[in-house]
Ligand SMILES: Cc1cc2nc3c(=O)[nH]c(=O)nc-3n(C[C@H](O)[C@H](O)[C@H](O)COP(=O)(O)OP(=O)(O)OC[C@H]3O[C@@H](n4cnc5c(N)ncnc54)[C@H](O)[C@@H]3O)c2cc1C
């Protein structure tokens with residue numbers, strides 16, 4: 244077992260983990276952050292995307308021990324109390340989801356994309372989200388959501404987005 | 406799935422990593438970004454007893470200017486490499502190839518040195534490294550040695566880096582020639598069916614010299630030497646197309662569920678002409 248200390252959504256957690264434990268399993272099973280989901284076994288789908296020290300990663304493809312000393316932001320850490328993050332608001336307004344399984348990862352990938360490129364074109368949004376698969380929407384409303392989120396974030400004081 | 410049990414060592418220096426590899430015996434393995442290794446472990450296609458994490462060794466991180474060349478730490482992430490100003494200025498081809506790897510999240514974790522050491526024949530990085538005349542610094546129990554690009558890639562998933570060794574860094578002679586990485590794949594985030602890495606020295610509208618690396622046309626990335634020779638003196642799109650007809654010469658393309666070998670050979674010819682035209686502006 245290895246000792247790890249990780250800050251998740253603003254709270255510090257300490258724990259003993261088996262080195263083989265994937266970060267996504269630690270988040271879900273050990274500290275109850277079940278908002279982040281697993282969709283595949285091949286690192287392809289992006290459903291498990293979180294921010295690790297501010298950048299998007301697939302939490303099924305990082306060991307929990309590798310996150311020792313790092314900060315993790317999950318979908319559950321985006322809202323500020325009852326105030327949603329603009330990307331969450333935009334997904335609701337633009338109906339950027341159907342079954343919602345891909346949504347936690349899509350939203351986190353979109354937050355990362357907008358932090359690097361606050362005014363992405365449609366093709367930049369599609370490229371930026373290429374690591375996230377959606378089996379329902381056909382992507383159009385997801386692209387609209389991210390574009391609308393960019394508008395919201397440039398209009399108001401950018402809040403919460405790292 | 407969940408990987409088999411293993412021990413984990415977070416190395417902070419090359420010496421410590423080498424010692425951990427040695428004491429772990431033949432089942433010990435390096436992990437850098439884990440973006441190739443963790444999917445393999447999750448499918449239980451590998452069962453290492455010890456993972457030695459080289460992702461946090463200072464000496465293996467970042468890009469430095471060495472005068473005539475730039476040196477890239479093997480554990481620098483794909484994202485770190487493609488967004489680095491030295492790479493963009495002096496080895497643009499590497500930035501272009503790296504930008505086509507996987508997706509942003511994988512590029513935030515996966516390392517360019519890891520891709521080179523892994524040597525997947527479909528990886529985009531080895532062909533760019535060949536075209537850029539890269540040399541590799543390898544550390545092992547007997548000290549350090551430098552290996553030239555032509556001697557680095559040996560076979561499928563096999564390089565000059567031995568099981569008890571570590572790829573520390575790689576160096577690229579500064580290159581201000583025109584460059585292009587052209588990758589053919591059918592879906593977003595997919596590996597190359599064929600990829601072509603080209604750097605071309607054009608003077609007065611005439612190609613003086615070209616270096617071309619091919620992805621996924623053999624068990625390792627290869628140079629398209631016949632095309633390189635045929636391109637000298639080329640000055641028109643027709644000249645380039647004629648030279649690119651040799652792109653499949655001497656290659657050993659395979660057939661798999663993505664493409665038949667003869668289709669790959671056809672693609673190599675077409676994509677080589679595209680890459681050279683983009684790189685040369687002709
Ligand atoms: C969905 C998906 C799509 C991908 N698409 C592409 C693509 O289109 N093009 C592409 O080029 N790649 C692609 N990749 C692979 C990606 O480039 C990996 O990041 C890279 O191949 C491995 O780098 P890593 O640091 O993650 O290595 P790891 O996974 O940590 O290690 C890979 C192997 O290399 C060895 N190794 C790692 N570092 C060293 C070192 N410094 N010295 C000695 N040995 C070392 C390890 O022991 C292991 O055997 C993809 C990966 C995934 C999951």
Ligand code: FES
Pocket residue numbers: 280281282283284285286287288289290291292301302303304
């Ligand atoms: S669960 Fe599919 S990429 Fe992580």
Ligand code: FES
Pocket residue numbers: 339340341342343344345346376377378379380
């Ligand atoms: S909304 Fe169902 S997978 Fe995307």
